[in-house]
Amino acid sequence: MSEHELNARRLLCPMPVIRTQDRIAELADGDLLKVTCTDPGVLHDIPAWCRIHGHEVVDTQTIDREMILTIRVHK
């Protein structure tokens, strides 16, 4: 299990979702991915994408205008 980070600042949806999807494709079961975004749409779209694909959003934080979602990969 390893931890990874993805910078998706300034990207508008669905780009942060696409970047998350492509990054997760390279990760292994149990890995954690921390995605930092600025488009509030991700609070809706990334969890929806995760539910569809069976991954789990384990933590969501909003600091200033940044949203940080931590995802556990399930494969």
Add this chain to the structure above:
Amino acid sequence: MGKDSNIKQRKAVSLISGGLDSMLATKVVMEQGIHVEGINFFTGFCVEGHTHAIRAKDRKKEKRNNALWVAEQLGIKLHIIDVIEEYKDVVLNPKHGYGQNMNPCLDCKIFMVNKAVAWGWMEENDFDFIITGEVIGQRPKSQRKATMPIIARESGAEDRLLRPLCAKNLPETLPEREGWVNREQLYGFHGRNRKPQIALAESLGIEEYSQPAGGCCFLTDKSYSEKLSDLWQSRGDRDYELDDIMLLKVGRHLRPKPHYKLIISREEGENHYLNGYQHEFTMIRTVSTGGPNALVDGNASEEDLMFAARVVARYGQGRNTDRVVMSIKQPDADLQEVSVKPLPPSEIPESWHV
């Protein structure tokens, strides 16, 4: 071993736009026991989310990506593909021309079906055919009986392309011929009447869906298309970057002179969004009163910038005052503060509005 275990599970990829038709087409095929996964293409022009993300006044509305929402309702996986770069050729050189505005719908459909076919993933994962929600006669130019075989042929999908909502009006396709799906349980919808789709949604227990009025992307929008043409004309080059086409969705666009344009925010969310471009564009901000931020797109001279500051001041709270302090920040220069007289509305002609 039971007889059934020898039957291969057939699989289809469905082009999910987020609208009702592709949702229904997918559901109809799933009901026949086919394993379906969705694919959605992000061209940069999609109506999804952006304007909500940008505009503060829309922030209270639920922000959702309809394609993801549809996939979740249907219980299927959705793969979203970034096609921004490749899609340029579709927008810039559509072999079959444009629709009413800058929408190259027929070429766009061919491109998307082709992407699904050419996408190695489909073959690697043993998918057998492709589904779209097309309906004959639904769109005057791109969804006609004559365009259906063109899409199938030019995309390379040939008879692996199934349109469950109008299949009965079209020649048999591979999945029908092979008995993977039962043609009798497909539909023969045609024309612009939406009642059959609405009735089908009801019979399938689909209560909520989105029905975009114009189409799935900004290229069907008249004012957006005009802004895009203006961009090409002023640059003398038919090309674009993602930031260009995103900025066309934001703010008020005014072109006081052929060689520069102002993108003036209309509210706080847009202000914030435009701020994100301060390192690439010259930025004009209202300092002494509340007011908009504006980007200068083009090659404005010092004189142009002073004039532009007066134009921007006209949209701020100091519009009726004698002087307003504005800041001008060029990417490679120090911030400059200037006191200007806001331009009276009567001196901003309609023809400046892009």
